[in-house]
Amino acid sequence: MVFKIAVIAAVCCIAALSFKKINESISVLIVISAGVIITAFILSHFISAADDISRLFSFTGLNASYLKIMFKCLGISLVAGFAADICEDASYHALSSQIILAGKVSVLLLSLPLFEAVLKMCIGMIKG
Amino acid sequence: MKKLIIIGIVLAACAGFAMPCAAEQLSDEYIRNSGIYESAAQLDKETKQIIEQLGIDEITAQNVYALDFSSVLKSVLASFKTAFSDNIKAILMVLGIVITAALTDASTDKLTEKNQSFFGVIATLVIALSVAVPLSKMLSLASVTVKSASVFTISAVPVMCVVTAAQGKTISASLCSAGAVGIAQVLSSVFSEFFMPLCYILPALGMCAAADTSLKTERIISLMRKYIFVALSACSVLYFTVLSLRTSIACAVDESTVKTIKFASSNFVPVIGSAISDSAVAVAASLAVCKNTIGVFGIVCLAAVFLPLLSQIFVWLIGLELGAVMAETFGILSVEKLLKSLKDTLRLLLVIIVFCAVLFLIHFGVLLGLRGAV
Numbered sequence: 001m002v003f004k005i006a007v008i009a010a011v012c013c014i015a016a017l018s019f020k021k022i023n024e025s026i027s028v029l030i031v032i033s034a035g036v037i038i039t040a041f042i043l044s045h046f047i048s049a050a051d052d053i054s055r056l057f058s059f060t061g062l063n064a065s066y067l068k069i070m071f072k073c074l075g076i077s078l079v080a081g082f083a084a085d086i087c088e089d090a091s092y093h094a095l096s097s098q099i100i101l102a103g104k105v106s107v108l109l110l111s112l113p114l115f116e117a118v119l120k121m122c123i124g125m126i127k128g
Numbered sequence: 129m130k131k132l133i134i135i136g137i138v139l140a141a142c143a144g145f146a147m148p149c150a151a152e153q154l155s156d157e158y159i160r161n162s163g164i165y166e167s168a169a170q171l172d173k174e175t176k177q178i179i180e181q182l183g184i185d186e187i188t189a190q191n192v193y194a195l196d197f198s199s200v201l202k203s204v205l206a207s208f209k210t211a212f213s214d215n216i217k218a219i220l221m222v223l224g225i226v227i228t229a230a231l232t233d234a235s236t237d238k239l240t241e242k243n244q245s246f247f248g249v250i251a252t253l254v255i256a257l258s259v260a261v262p263l264s265k266m267l268s269l270a271s272v273t274v275k276s277a278s279v280f281t282i283s284a285v286p287v288m289c290v291v292t293a294a295q296g297k298t299i300s301a302s303l304c305s306a307g308a309v310g311i312a313q314v315l316s317s318v319f320s321e322f323f324m325p326l327c328y329i330l331p332a333l334g335m336c337a338a339a340d341t342s343l344k345t346e347r348i349i350s351l352m353r354k355y356i357f358v359a360l361s362a363c364s365v366l367y368f369t370v371l372s373l374r375t376s377i378a379c380a381v382d383e384s385t386v387k388t389i390k391f392a393s394s395n396f397v398p399v400i401g402s403a404i405s406d407s408a409v410a411v412a413a414s415l416a417v418c419k420n421t422i423g424v425f426g427i428v429c430l431a432a433v434f435l436p437l438l439s440q441i442f443v444w445l446i447g448l449e450l451g452a453v454m455a456e457t458f459g460i461l462s463v464e465k466l467l468k469s470l471k472d473t474l475r476l477l478l479v480i481i482v483f484c485a486v487l488f489l490i491h492f493g494v495l496l497g498l499r500g501a502v
Contacts, residue, residue: 063257066257066258069254070250074232074250077247078232107246107250108246111249111250114250118253121332121335122332122336123332125260125328126328126332
């Protein structure tokens, strides 16, 4: 799997470099396409192992909703990071900052139940 | 005439060998009537199981002195195994989240605030939630354990003191009894009113600080730990010094009293004075066996009371240490902070529990160390 990803990334990189001098927008499109293909490749392998992973986590006995929140935050971080990197490659730093801000706000909003649960737990512990 | 002398020597030798057997039989009867069975009945089910595993299904001198290293080791290992199987899920959860955060750290480093990864904070919160329930259960177990040890000490030490008093050490026994009852009650209330709330507040502070690495509460936690260690050490040294001094003085007074009574009975009581004095020696021998049996049984019971809790604390300390080392290696600051603060809390709890256990055990040890005055 890693070998295939490395080959795809190398080919797209060379193609993007070649098109950069001719038409910069096409090189950005090539980079985005490469990222999407690689992500789809990784996700296809991850989904096949998702059942095993969820079974492992259910063995630990933790509330499944907390784990869902954690993995959603992970997904948001990865997507926002990828999008921000593409914008930075294209020298659009302002857009990159906005994407990062959007990612942070999404993670914060999504993790509010976690903060609430930890706060309730801390108050309960302090009260004894 | 020669035959009569030989028969007399043989009879005297038989009587001499019969004395230890008689002493053991008498001591078993004394143990049954002493009240130690009622004290042992107050122990919880898990402690009783551990004592049965050690081979002490009945409190007799034979069973107690048959205790060997292999059975003790088996009980300790069984306790650790139980603690490990009860807590392995939560520990694996912690390690799994640390590994996940470490693997994804490079991909999520865009979303950072003050050098702190957002995903690292989320992972810290999930770890806090997964550790909270087993930690609360352990703190409740600590409270129950200290209370149970206190109740057992209050009931068993006076039993041993009565036997010691019957041996002639009345002042030493009363000193020990008063000290043990007093310390058991004080420890039980101090533990539940002061140490337990502290052990709940410290992890809560650690969890709040872990969510924001700019909030530095480790200093507060380490300062509290340091001063509690100093206070506990000072209190224990003071108490042991006072107890030892008073016990040694009381011992000397008891010995002189009993020797005076022996001298008076053997010299001033006509005809049977020396017989009374010698029979007191035989009774004292039985009482010594009884006292030692109850003392050793008491020490074994207290060790069995504290063993499950200590096993749980050690298992968690190892798990949290492993998680903290992994988080430190992979640079996940918030997780490392949380695990270190939880580890510090458990270390503090361990010190307090060991302090309580030693204070309860010392009274049995002091009474065991008292030789009979007769």
